[in-house]
Amino acid sequence: MILPPAVLGLLGGGQLGRYFTLSARTMGYRVWVLDPDPHSPAGGLADRHLCAEFDDPAALRELAEHASVVTCEFENVPAASAEWLAAHALLRPDPRALAIAQDRIEEKRFLEQADVAVAPWLPIERLDAMRELPPEWPFPAILKTARLGYDGKGQVPVRSAADIAPAFRALGEVPCVLEQRIDLEREVSVVLARDPEGRSRAFPVSENVHRGGILHLSRVPARVDANIRAQAEAVAQHVAERLEYCGVLAVEFFVTSGGDLLVNEIAPRPHNSGHYTLDAVSVSQFEQQVRAVCGLALAPAELTAPVAMLNLLGELWPEDRPMPDFSHLLGHGRARLHLYGKPDPRPGRKMGHINVLGAPGEGEASQPVRLAETLWSTLRVQAGLEGS
Numbered sequence: 001m002i003l004p005p006a007v008l009g010l011l012g013g014g015q016l017g018r019y020f021t022l023s024a025r026t027m028g029y030r031v032w033v034l035d036p037d038p039h040s041p042a043g044g045l046a047d048r049h050l051c052a053e054f055d056d057p058a059a060l061r062e063l064a065e066h067a068s069v070v071t072c073e074f075e076n077v078p079a080a081s082a083e084w085l086a087a088h089a090l091l092r093p094d095p096r097a098l099a100i101a102q103d104r105i106e107e108k109r110f111l112e113q114a115d116v117a118v119a120p121w122l123p124i125e126r127l128d129a130m131r132e133l134p135p136e137w138p139f140p141a142i143l144k145t146a147r148l149g150y151d152g153k154g155q156v157p158v159r160s161a162a163d164i165a166p167a168f169r170a171l172g173e174v175p176c177v178l179e180q181r182i183d184l185e186r187e188v189s190v191v192l193a194r195d196p197e198g199r200s201r202a203f204p205v206s207e208n209v210h211r212g213g214i215l216h217l218s219r220v221p222a223r224v225d226a227n228i229r230a231q232a233e234a235v236a237q238h239v240a241e242r243l244e245y246c247g248v249l250a251v252e253f254f255v256t257s258g259g260d261l262l263v264n265e266i267a268p269r270p271h272n273s274g275h276y277t278l279d280a281v282s283v284s285q286f287e288q289q290v291r292a293v294c295g296l297a298l299a300p301a302e303l304t305a306p307v308a309m310l311n312l313l314g315e316l317w318p319e320d321r322p323m324p325d326f327s328h329l330l331g332h333g334r335a336r337l338h339l340y341g342k343p344d345p346r347p348g349r350k351m352g353h354i355n356v357l358g359a360p361g362e363g364e365a366s367q368p369v370r371l372a373e374t375l376w377s378t379l380r381v382q383a384g385l386e387g388s
């Protein structure tokens, strides 16, 4: 076991890292964060912020020298940095998991080899790859860059074969995947933690609603039957096993209109759809990440109340004041406000979230969802985004 006051190294200093830092420091660990952003949400709360690029040799050396274990909150760490860290320190998860999760082509190949169902797809790595497109390819589709996409960025809808070349050019002629647009019944995700011995614990399945490619709302319990729930958990466990994973892993799923479960993508870190665990589960995904990478016993992860998590994006921030007026929201005892301390709000930027809790015995999350949406509308009206 890695015990306090050991130094834990963290690659990435965003909001996911901020909560990891808080959890670890609460437990008496010290945290060193590597992130190039001088205002990174985690950097300011860490014991040390190495403000440098992810491939900065001196910063990587410092991390390796001081940290008992290094983990991540950001999967796009350059492969060479991950390999170097794994050779000179303890990196959890290991470079293979990062390499797979940061490239959609690698990710889909890995999932298929692991017998996990994914949406029909094809790699499109060159402009002439379309010639290999089977005539019966199931349009409509989406062309997605293989690397560096997030929050729906790097994606172009494609209605027919004729759209592929312009879409490929629009995305900068980088390696892409063509993916069938799935007729969705809903989206769900599973976040789990797996320790160095291979023991794992999954958090309750979350149901996720996106707006404009960005996660808007998660509700737990998810409205899926016991069969889908069990299948999602089993697939997530299976993916973690096949990766020989250590740490916190998120698996995003599509539930198709036909009732099939497909994996959309995986994230080798805590996940936005797991933020509900901060207020509505017996342990948060962030404490569980500390526990997993340090080899401590994983805590039971039981839902304590039905919950709705809603993201607060930059467009809610007024131009003439530092913050929206949260007095209405904070007048509700069941609404928990989380802000990430980001200095520069931009439309689409995740600035914070709220967790709205239901009564413990309630079962369904309908009431928390309604209150979360009402609070959100109020903030939108305030920001001039919709009429009252």
Ligand code: ATP
Binding pocket: 119, 142, 144, 149, 150, 151, 152, 153, 179, 180, 181, 182, 183, 184, 187, 210, 213, 214, 215, 252, 264, 265
């Ligand atoms: P993030 O990193 O925020 O999870 P991302 O940029 O990696 O997002 P995806 O997860 O691939 O992107 O897509 C974002 C959302 O767009 C999905 O959650 C889903 O709502 C929609 N979407 C993506 N691919 C498909 C598809 N093949 N069929 C239907 N909807 C899709």
Ligand code: MG
Binding pocket: 252, 264, 265
């Ligand atoms: Mg996604």
